[in-house]
Amino acid sequence: MALFVNHLSHIDVTLWCPTNGLVGCSWQVDAELDGELGEDGMLFDFGEVKPWIKRTLDSGLDHTLLIPINAPGIDVKECDEGLCITTTTPFAMEVRGPAQAFSLFPWDAITLEQVTDYLSSQLTEQRPENVHRVTLTLSDEHIDGAAYGYTHGLKRHLGNCQRIAHGHRSRLYVWQHQVRQPALEQRWAEWLNNRYLLEADDIHSQTDDQLICRYQSAQGTFCMTLPAERCCVLPKPTTVENIALWLAKSIAEHSGHNTTVQAFEGIDKGATATASP
Numbered sequence: 583m584a585l586f587v588n589h590l591s592h593i594d595v596t597l598w599c600p601t602n603g604l605v606g607c608s609w610q611v612d613a614e615l616d617g618e619l620g621e622d623g624m625l626f627d628f629g630e631v632k633p634w635i636k637r638t639l640d641s642g643l644d645h646t647l648l649i650p651i652n653a654p655g656i657d658v659k660e661c662d663e664g665l666c667i668t669t670t671t672p673f674a675m676e677v678r679g680p681a682q683a684f685s686l687f688p689w690d691a692i693t694l695e696q697v698t699d700y701l702s703s704q705l706t707e708q709r710p711e712n713v714h715r716v717t718l719t720l721s722d723e724h725i726d727g728a729a730y731g732y733t734h735g736l737k738r739h740l741g742n743c744q745r746i747a748h749g750h751r752s753r754l755y756v757w758q759h760q761v762r763q764p765a766l767e768q769r770w771a772e773w774l775n776n777r778y779l780l781e782a783d784d785i786h787s788q789t790d791d792q793l794i795c796r797y798q799s800a801q802g803t804f805c806m807t808l809p810a811e812r813c814c815v816l817p818k819p820t821t822v823e824n825i826a827l828w829l830a831k832s833i834a835e836h837s838g839h840n841t842t843v844q845a846f847e848g849i850d851k852g853a854t855a856t857a858s859p
């Protein structure tokens with residue numbers, strides 16, 4: 583007997599890719615459980631399946647930076663902040679923070695298949711007696727138009743969004759004169775794709791080539807050094823509201839037209855903002 587729960591949750595992470603660097607991802611989570619029916623006629627109460635799986639994801643890999651430690655140029659060591667991870671290719675980066683902000687895997691690269699198997703095995707190990715196996719399916723949201731992945735951290739957030747390098751893969755909608763603007767959506771999404779978004783206030787130091795972002799939050803001290811060309815600096819915290827506002831203002835200024843932007847933070851949620859040139 584198998585029980586399934588589709589659209590159970592989302593996972594928002596950034597993965598380190600040996601060719602693209604920081605890649606923001608949002609994965610939809612579907613679950614299937616194989617097992618025996620209990621005396622109550624249920625394999626596992628739906629009301630318990632969801633919180634059980636969500637708790638495991640939220641306290642583990644969700645909102646972390648996924649590092650394939652066997653990829654070329656990766657070094658991981660302990661430091662005052664917790665862990666210090668350095669990279670060399672495709673660019674030099676150093677990120678420091680509490681260990682809980684990182685998920686380290688003994689792999690050459692992070693793939694959706696490997697992450698899916700890892701999480702399915704983790705849940706299977708913790709299963710209740712009458713459940714034989716838990717199988718998750720992780721998938722990227724199907725997006726026809728413009729989309730971009732980004733990485734950020736929100737130091738004021740009380741939950742795991744305070745971690746300096748977690749990410750999202752997001753749709754982007756732009757309107758001018760009540761008409762969608764696919765060319766603008768595509769251009770801005772391409773520009774934002776794989777960037778690190780940070781608040782100006784969190785810049786610790788900056789040269790022409792390099793930027794250091796550093797902040798203290800409830801979980802500890804976080805620090806990130808990366809090429810300036812890979813960053814996008816916003817005047818305010820990088821919440822989706824401020825991203826929508828910054829995009830609306832930037833596009834209105836560049837194009838000379840009133841602009842409305844709907845920015846997403848991962849799957850199915852986001853903010854809408856309008857600006858004039």
Ligand SMILES: Nc1nc2c(c(=O)[nH]1)N=C([C@H](O)[C@H](O)COP(=O)(O)OP(=O)(O)OP(=O)(O)O)CN2
Binds near residue numbers: 591645823
């Ligand atoms: N109004 C806003 N609220 C929050 C924002 C924001 O920009 N505006 N941002 C965050 C974090 O960046 C976080 O990454 C969002 O994570 P999310 O997965 O949505 O949070 P949950 O774990 O609570 O949601 P699930 O999808 O149910 O896992 C937080 N809030």
